[in-house]
Amino acid sequence: MNRLSIIGLSLMIILLASPLSQGVAQDVRADRRYDAVTWMQASAEYHLLTKQIYRGATAQLLVALDDPHWSADEIQAVEGGFQKKLPAIILDVDETVLDNSAYNARNVRDQKYFTLEAWNAWCEERRALAIPGAVEFIHRAEALGVKVFFITDREDNVKQATIENLQKIGVQASEENVLTKNPQLDDKISRRAIVSQNHRVLLLVGDSMSDLCSGMGTREWEQRQKIASEKMELFGPRWVMLPNPVYGGWQRALPTDNNGLRVD
Numbered sequence: 001m002n003r004l005s006i007i008g009l010s011l012m013i014i015l016l017a018s019p020l021s022q023g024v025a026q027d028v029r030a031d032r033r034y035d036a037v038t039w040m041q042a043s044a045e046y047h048l049l050t051k052q053i054y055r056g057a058t059a060q061l062l063v064a065l066d067d068p069h070w071s072a073d074e075i076q077a078v079e080g081g082f083q084k085k086l087p088a089i090i091l092d093v094d095e096t097v098l099d100n101s102a103y104n105a106r107n108v109r110d111q112k113y114f115t116l117e118a119w120n121a122w123c124e125e126r127r128a129l130a131i132p133g134a135v136e137f138i139h140r141a142e143a144l145g146v147k148v149f150f151i152t153d154r155e156d157n158v159k160q161a162t163i164e165n166l167q168k169i170g171v172q173a174s175e176e177n178v179l180t181k182n183p184q185l186d187d188k189i190s191r192r193a194i195v196s197q198n199h200r201v202l203l204l205v206g207d208s209m210s211d212l213c214s215g216m217g218t219r220e221w222e223q224r225q226k227i228a229s230e231k232m233e234l235f236g237p238r239w240v241m242l243p244n245p246v247y248g249g250w251q252r253a254l255p256t257d258n259n260g261l262r263v264d
């Protein structure tokens with residue numbers, strides 16, 4: 001082995017053993033999102049939990065369908081006059097039907113954070129998988145003659161990609177039943193109103209309180225907890241909540257003391 005080869009080999013050994021090369025993996029695991037993303041992707045617990053939730057939702061669907069006085073939409077329930085309307089359910093899309101954990105995993109790997117540009121590029125890939133249990137639930141609803149609507153805060157410019165991603169996981173999706181966000185229909189309440197014009201809303205399904213009711217944009221965690229307590233009886237029978245430990249409105253409303261940590 002000549003002198004240059006020995007130097008090259010020595011450099012390679014130093015690089016492989018250096019904290020820099022080992023530090024990459026350590027940094028990924030130290031990212032605050034790492035546990036949440038891997039829990040969603042790899043734990044049996046998450047997969048069982050979402051399936052359990054969707055099984056419960058299927059049972060509630062049968063109850064709701066049989067009761068013409070039943071509406072899961074708060075405004076429709078108060079306004080009344082929905083008894084003879086066609087039955088429908090409304091689902092959020094992200095982390096309710098589509099699993100975007102690969103996008104979040106990439107961000108952890110690359111030490112990047114959410115940007116609308118990168119998010120829209122991910123939506124365009126149409127590679128999100130199905131949340132366990134979601135497709136079976138949707139098929140059951142359709143078999144019962146229940147119309148399925150998707151109300152998502154994905155924007156109009158990725159509507160076609162969203163429709164095709166939903167179709168890819170085996171769900172009927174079209175211009176008509178996928179309601180994306182735009183300046184005229186910015187909030188979910190106004191899009192739920194479009195559905196409730198001609199349909200009786202049997203169930204609302206989401207991973208965020210804002211998929212179900214208003215007032216959850218607050219940055220006060222006590223206020224969020226208060227609304228959650230007031231609505232408690234709706235959860236299970238009319239509103240179905242899926243877990244999402246990676247992101248959500250709850251992050252903007254953490255207590256300011258002690259970095260949001262309660263230690264006693």
Ligand SMILES: [Mg+2]
Pocket residue numbers: 092093094095096206207208
């Ligand atoms: Mg969502």
